[in-house]
Structure formats: structure tokens, C-alpha cells
Amino acid sequence: MSTSADLSVAVLGGHGKTGQSVCRALAARGVSARALGRGDLAAPGGLTAALRGCVALYLLAPNMHPDELSYAEEALAAARAAGVSRVVHHSVASPFAPSMPHHLAKAHAEDAVRRSGLAWTVLQPGAYVQNFLPALRADVPELAVPYDVHALFGFADLVDVGEVAAEVIISPEGHLGATYEIAGPGLASVSDVASAAARVLGREVACRRTDPGGWADGPGAGLPERERAWLLRMFDHYDRHGLPVGGRGVRAVLGRDGLPLVEVVRRELG
Numbered sequence: 001m002s003t004s005a006d007l008s009v010a011v012l013g014g015h016g017k018t019g020q021s022v023c024r025a026l027a028a029r030g031v032s033a034r035a036l037g038r039g040d041l042a043a044p045g046g047l048t049a050a051l052r053g054c055v056a057l058y059l060l061a062p063n064m065h066p067d068e069l070s071y072a073e074e075a076l077a078a079a080r081a082a083g084v085s086r087v088v089h090h091s092v093a094s095p096f097a098p099s100m101p102h103h104l105a106k107a108h109a110e111d112a113v114r115r116s117g118l119a120w121t122v123l124q125p126g127a128y129v130q131n132f133l134p135a136l137r138a139d140v141p142e143l144a145v146p147y148d149v150h151a152l153f154g155f156a157d158l159v160d161v162g163e164v165a166a167e168v169i170i171s172p173e174g175h176l177g178a179t180y181e182i183a184g185p186g187l188a189s190v191s192d193v194a195s196a197a198a199r200v201l202g203r204e205v206a207c208r209r210t211d212p213g214g215w216a217d218g219p220g221a222g223l224p225e226r227e228r229a230w231l232l233r234m235f236d237h238y239d240r241h242g243l244p245v246g247g248r249g250v251r252a253v254l255g256r257d258g259l260p261l262v263e264v265v266r267r268e269l270g
Helices: 017-028 038-042 046-051 068-082 101-114 129-136 158-170 190-201 212-217 225-241 248-254 261-269
Strands: 009-012 033-036 056-059 086-090 119-125 142-145 179-182 206-209
Touching: 009 017, 009 046, 017 033, 017 158, 033 046, 038 046, 046 068, 056 068, 056 158, 068 086, 068 101, 086 101, 086 158, 101 119, 101 225, 119 158, 129 142, 129 190, 129 261, 142 190, 158 179, 158 248, 179 248, 190 206, 190 261, 212 225
Parallel strands: 009 033, 009 056, 056 086, 086 119, 119 179, 142 206
Antiparallel strands: none
């Protein structure tokens, strides 16, 4: 296994919650990552200068990016120019889902990664359990979502995502050219998340489906029109299909199953 003495890793998008999780997991393995963001792209020399000396790039686009393919292509070009040899691409579960434009954008970005000429690994995490934490930490915890609360998902633990990312970055043998879905060991619904939280908190956690139009006029009203429209299409997809994700990718990389849902909730809320 490489160490900080002979490995330098750049994490593009390193200041967001996913990038921070990847950086923490790398630090726990003795590797200090360069967390890169918008400021680094705007600095003299841009991303190419920021990547010099790195052997690996963790490529994570901003959420709901309007042109993720171009973003990925520019990052890959900068990596080649800087002499970076490997890229780990943070994609999404079910990328080729034409009903969800931001998922489809990641499918196109994946294609660019595979054609980049760099050694690559692609990670496809499910929706994060952590996305529910603000509502569960409220004075009156409640999960209210604009889609079927019983639809099935493969929820991912953000800590597991960071651990998987760090492992394939540091020990690439066997992971080059691989694509891994990342999720917990079983499928679950938003209703199951509420039940797990109720067990941990020792109190009732309400769970209900809200009207998507009400979401658009309320919590979603302050978003740019494009993002609001994309999210409404995502909610419709979730309502019809959920987002099932297999959990074996975590075991394939880490040699263990992902943390079960109730244990993730206990760690975060307990």
C-alpha cells in the first residue's frame, strides 16, 4: 500500500461533504489529499497547475452541474497535462436513466473517463443516508418527501463512500477498469429510515409523502429553474421506480459489507 511519502492525491470537489469524507478516509490511511475547488480552477495555471505532482485524481463534479460532460473533459485534460496517471470518477447509481437529466449527465461523464487514456475506476453510490439527517435532527423529527415513502433504495453511507474511494485510490491493483455500486447491505425505503431513526431516538418519527407541486412552490422555489425541473423529474422517477442499488461493491473493495441502515443512523444521531 502506498503512503503519504510516495503518493499525492487531488480531490476535485474536496470541500463538499463527499470530498471531505474522501479526504478524511485518505488521511486515516496516512495520505494527505489536495482538496480542490472553484478557487483552484480560477487560480493562475488553473486545474493543471493544481494537479502537478499528483498521481491520482478523484473527480467529483458539483451537484446538478449544468454541463457535467464538459466539466469532466476539462478536468481529464488538465490531469493528462499535469502528468496524473489515474482517475477515480464519482458517478451515481443508475447513471443511464434518461428520465433524470443529472444522472444521464454522469453517464456521459463516465464515457469520457473511460476514453480518457488514464487508468480509471468508477464509483456509483446510491442516495446518502446523511441527506436525511437535518430533518431527523429537528426538534420534531419528520421525513416528508415528494415521492413514495415505500419506494426501495440502496442507500449509501457517506463514510463507506469515503472508505471505498480511499481504498481504490491508494491500492489500485485489481480496481483499474472496474465500476462499483456503493450502498448498504440491503434495500430500504424512506419509511425504513424513519423507523430506524425512531429506534435510535426513542421517539416517534413521522414519515409522509408530500405533493411535488407543493415542494416546487415551497422548499424548491428558491432554486434555479433548471435545478428545480431536474429535481422534479428525479422525484417522479423515485415515485415510480425508487433507486435500488446492490451492496456487494463495498464488500468487493473493503472486504466487508456496508454499514446497515440502523447502524448508520445510530452513529450519526446516537
